[in-house]
Amino acid sequence: MLPHPRFAAKGRDLYTPLALVDDQAALGDEVTIQSLTGGQLQLRIPPASQAGKVFRLKGKGLPPLKDGLPGDLYATLEIRIPEPISPALHDLYEGIRKARTS
Numbered sequence: 001m002l003p004h005p006r007f008a009a010k011g012r013d014l015y016t017p018l019a020l021v022d023d024q025a026a027l028g029d030e031v032t033i034q035s036l037t038g039g040q041l042q043l044r045i046p047p048a049s050q051a052g053k054v055f056r057l058k059g060k061g062l063p064p065l066k067d068g069l070p071g072d073l074y075a076t077l078e079i080r081i082p083e084p085i086s087p088a089l090h091d092l093y094e095g096i097r098k099a100r101t102s
Contacts, residue, residue, distance in 0.1 A: 012071025014061040
């Protein structure tokens with residue numbers, strides 16, 4: 001079986017990265033992620049979420065085998081910095097740096 005480009009399986013559970021931009025992680029957000037079958041799943045990201053945080057979507061992994069339970073989907077937060085950084089965004093980051101160090 002070939003590996004899936006977006007999901008890794010362990011038993012009935014699925015694992016996927018969840019890439020967000022920095023402001024989504026800092027302020028929180030409501031995001032949509034795709035399930036293995038292509039369905040849309042809603043996930044609430046709480047404010048101040050850190051890279052590496054794992055979100056569990058119960059029952060959204062692989063379907064159950066005979067008389068079993070479905071697996072869970074685990075999404076691991078990755079934080080991305082937008083590229084390229086616009087002048088306005090650069091100024092905002094400078095303001096954040098000043099606020100954090102003062």
